[in-house]
Amino acid sequence: MTKIITLTINPAVDKNTKFEGLVAEHKIRCEQPVYDAGGGGINVSKAINRLGSESTAFFPAGGPIGDLLKSLVKKEGVVFETIESKAWTRENFIAVDTTTNAQYRFGMPSPELTLEEFKEILEKVKNQNPEILVVSGSLPEILASIIFKRISEVFGEKKPKIVVDTSGDALKFALENGVYLIKPNHKELAKLLGLEKIEPNQVESAAKALIAKYNCEIVVVxxxxxGAMLFDKDNAHFVAAPKVEKKSTVGAGDSMVGGMVWALSQDSSLIDILKWGVACGSAATMNEGTQLFKKEDAVDLYFSL
Incomplete structure (x- = not known):
């Protein structure tokens, strides 16, 4: 079985609730909140687990919110390892106005992860000898420029297939240090090439320009x-998103990465990797809050593509 490790540098506890009517300066009465373990890599591990495979989620956890995060990950049945961070784990807030079905998402800033704490967690990851390493989610600005360089140094010639789903300068730093797969959107793809925007008919040439410029094998846009498009140096694939009743987009991107990584671990073809990604991402939008997807929904959507 392919050993998959996910690394979440900036995890969170997602607090979800509903309310009726948003009125400034009025007390807003909310429903009983639901708590979910959040953060890119953690969500990817949850997705892989729902598809019937196993990965190990690595993340820092600090303070009472960190303890809650660990209990939520354990409840999901995900194998995990942590290091204790001095800074408390953050808590995000997601609320839906039932009168309009509008969703409000409040993301809290990254807690400070020290360089020593990062080195400690990366050493634990290395000791697992992963075949696939997923680095997903936002990254603290202070570490963004060194994380992927350090990963390359630690693994050396035994570097696993590195799958990256992040944004901003961190994504460029990842490419500069060599990755297997990245998943930018249109805007991120344009930024990586120093462009203001990319037209739909320019996506393929832009993605293949990245592959040629950097040590990267697959770009999924x-x-x-x-839907989504997948490119390597020789191939281009497109899968249209299926029509579903959308309830929440939270976790859709992480679900997509989870589906692709799971398919990659099964030695699936490139088109099937993309189909599983689109199926899982679309299935996640069918659920409220941050619940990701149900396996039966993802399977049904996959076979409809």
């Missing part, structure tokens, strides 16, 4: 409700 997510296109939201339209």
């Amino acid at each position: 997510s296109m939201g409700s339209e």
